[in-house]
Each structure stands twice: as structure tokens, then as C-alpha cells.
Amino acid sequence: MRNTLSGESRQPFSLQAAGTTFYVISHPKHMSEVFKNTHSFSFHEFVLDILKATGLSPDGIAKTYDLNPDIVDSTVDHFQHPIKNKHFEHLNRQLHITQLSPSSQNDNLASLDQAILSWLQDHLTIPNLQQYSLVQDGLEVDLYKFINEVFTRAGEHAYFGPAFAKINPDMAKEFQIYDALQWKDLYQLPPFLGPELTSIKEKLIAQLKRYFALPQEERHKQNPSWFTPNTELTFDKLGVGERDKAIFFLMLYFAANSNTPKLIFWFLAHLLSSPASYLSKIRSETSPAFTGHDLTDPSYLLNSTNCPTLESFYLEVLRFRSNSASARRVTADTVLPAPGSFVLRKGAKIMIPYRVFHFDESVFGADAKEFNPERWGSLPASARGSVRAFGGGKSICPGRYLAEREVKKAVVLLVRRFDFEVLGKGNDGGEWMPRGDDSRPGVGMMGIEKGGDFRVRISGRE
Ligand code: HEM
Secondary structure, eight states: OBOSSOGGGOOOEEEEETTEEEEEOOOHHHHHHHHHOTTTEESHHHHHHHHHHHTOOHHHHHHTTTSOHHHHHHHHTTOSSSOOSOOHHHHHHHHHHHHHOTTSSSSHHHHHHHHHHHHHHHHOSHHHHGGGOSSSSSOEEEHHHHHHHHHHHHHHHHHHOHHHHHHOTTHHHHHHHHHHHTHHHHTTOOGGGOHHHHHHHHHHHHHHHHHHHSOHHHHHTTOOOSHHHHHHHHHHHHTOOHHHHHHHHHHHHHHHHSSHHHHHHHHHHHHHHSOHHHHHHHHHHHGGGEETTEEOOGGGGGOTTTOHHHHHHHHHHHHHHBOBEEEEEEOSOEEOOSSSOOEEOTTOEEEEETHHHHTOHHHHOTTTTSOOGGGGGTSOGGGGGGOOTTOOGGGOOTTHHHHHHHHHHHHHHHHHHEEEEETTTOTTTOTTOOOBOOSSOBSSBOOBOTTOOOEEEEEEOO
């Protein structure tokens, strides 16, 4: 490792890893420049590196990312939806935004959101959750594993419809193995350093191929997603092969399901280890959104005036438990603006690990390293801009609106319907709280340290 400039001044520094130079950026002015200067700092080259590491073939790359924009335009020009004349990188982003943005001229986000709600209302009942129990008598689960599995299934249902679970009811469970190892592709480790990753990846790719081999009518039946059929159509127009198509959809499965469940887990874990008054406040302030145990007015939860404790907890968990980074590839030697005059060399990679911003005492106060939802009551509105769990610039997460909706719905449904008892240690002590795995910057919420899962007993509330 070579540190050129670092420390309090928050100047960039460079690291060498696996033959590549990484520049680590932590000054807000440098971050803005990286976001703005899309000519010198490419996101698309960085994504391509990950797709290659995941296994996308040269043919798949040629048919998508390497295309001359003119050819793409003529290939997709007759494509029957509102997006035309775009290079694939933009087209792909536009497809996500058309599905996920609340300002899109359609109801795509609302339908996905509603489908997730219906699935959760049906799924989150004591008799149904018994399938996850580690004991016959009562309902006991390891919380991290349980939440990840349940909410991955919710995301799978939203993007692929009920047909997926019919061909493989265990995809959500198998995905957890992939999710824990995927960082090796993100960091482009050679396959011989990750045989387990290769093996689980091949299994998931095979499942996705089986799914896409089903007749379309079967897959589209009750599938709430706009994105999946339209992206498939795009790939078919571009002549992308079946395996490459499955790899692109594995990336979607990962993007949609890697982070949201972890955020729900941390939200619950912090709620269970905080003074019981937080749980009471969240239950009572969200009560008007319910009719009995049914969440009948989910939009109520998004208004911070209605639900201030829910909102401040949400922001604090995002701040405290995300380990997100944005990455770019340098495509031309470029001098960063003041402070300093650091030169970023062509070919190197850039990392912006947002945790530095999340613990900035000048923004969040002297207790920035503590978990304290109360801080949000007195922080200026601008402090929210320093929470970068969803990344930034042109690569900012298009799923952030769906994620917020799902997390808030999930947490309030869980605490409305159930009581949770942490077994062995008692709820208030918090000694059982696992350490977050912050060993490397990733693409979102952190997982837990190995062996850190803990058991809870879940019981129904009247
Ligand atoms: C708590 C939940 C989530 C977190 C913390 C999160 C975080 C992130 C981060 C940090 C990035 C990279 C941003 C960057 O490079 O600047 C990203 C990208 C992305 N996220 Fe999310 N995400 C979440 C949920 C979702 C959901 C529910 C979806 C739905 C599909 C989604 C779809 C995507 C996609 C497609 C990208 C790639 C964007 C691109 O290539 O332009 N995310 N997310």
C-alpha cells in the first residue's frame, strides 16, 4: 500500500491491489468533481469489469456495452416502449428508472410496491413463518438468516412473479451463499481464489436460464414487474445469448435483494437493542396506517411528520450500517481541483467509500461514531445529503425509493404483528448485537461478522 496524502486533510491517497491502482477519495469537493466529470471518470467501464468477472462472454459484451451507439439505435428503434435511441448503458439505466422512479410517467413503482405489500401481508403470519423455525414447538429463528431469506423471496416475487418459486423454491436461500461471496467478483479476484463462488454462481445462472426457458405466458402471469419482460425484450432484440441474459438478470437479482433485507435486519436489531420506548413510539405513530393487522395506508409511513421516530431510525440505520462506495475508472489523466492538486492517472480505479462522510463529526456531531437516532431531531435538513448509502452521481441507486418503501413497510408490519424476544441475553442489554462486517467497502449495507447471528423467539401480538 502507498499512502501519498491522507489524514485530517482528507486528500486522496492511492492503494495498489492485484496490480491495479485505486485512488481513495474522501473530500466532498473531490467527490463532486468525480460525479461531474463523466468524461474522465467512467462508471460504465467499472460495471463492465464486474460483468466480465461475473462471466459475461465477449459476445455478450459486444452486443451490449461495446456497441457503436448508432448500431444500438437502429437495433432498438422499433422497440415498442417509450425508450428509444439510447446507448445500452443509458438504455439499461433508463429501464431501471422507468420501473423504479416515483416521477416516471407510469405506475410501475406503485405496482411493484403494492405487489410487495400484498406478498408481505400474506407471508408474514405465524402459521406461514413456521417453515423457517429452528424448533417444532414455537417459532425461533436466527434473525439475520431469517430476514435475508424472507425479504429476498419478496424481492424475487416482485421482479420475477410466482413462476420463479415454482421452478426453484430455494433460490432465495441459495442466493445467500452467493451474496456473501460476491465481493470476490467485485474486487475481480481470479476464479481459482473463489471456487465456492464459481460453483454457487453457476447454480444460480442455471436456475435463471431455466426460468427464462419457461413459456412467456407462464412467467408473465401475475408478474408485477415492468422491468423484467421489457429488459428481456431488449436483450432479444440485441441478440444476447441465453447464458449472458441469465448473467444480467443475476446482477438484477443481486441489486434488488442484497441490500434491502440487510437494512431491515439492522433496523430490527437496533430497535430490539434500544430502549423499549423507541418500539412503543414506532408502534403508536404508525398505528393510523393500519386496519387491524393490515397495513392499509402505506403512504402514511413516508411522511416524516406522521412518523418522526420511524424516519429518524431509518436515517440513522442507513448512516450507521452502510458500507457503500461508488467506483469509477479513470479514462484520462486528470488533476483534481483544490484542495490540493492531485493527479489521477488513466487506467486506475477510483473508490469513494462513503463511511468517511457518515462519521464526519463536523456534520453529525462529536458522537458521530455512536448509534443515536435522536440526532436527526436537531440536524439541519442538509445533513441528509451526507448520508450516501445509495451512492451518488450518475450511478446513484435507482432502487432507493422502492427500498425506503419496502423497509418501512416491512419493519412496521413485523412489529405490529409480532413480539421478538432475543433468546439468552434479554432484549435491552444489546451484548448480542453482532459486529457489522466493515472489512471492505461494498455496494451497500454491511453484513454481519461470521458467527454473529443470534436467535429470537417470535410470537404473535393480539
Ligand atoms: C437498502 C437498499 C439499497 C441500498 C443501500 C442500495 C445501494 C446501492 C448502491 C450503493 C449502488 C451503487 C451506487 C454507486 O455506484 O454510486 C446501487 C446501485 C444499484 N442499485 Fe441499489 N441499493 C438498494 C436497493 C436497491 C433495490 C431495491 C433495487 C431494485 C432493483 C436496486 C437497484 C440498483 C441498481 C440497478 C443499481 C445499479 C445502477 C447503475 O448501474 O446505474 N437497489 N445501489
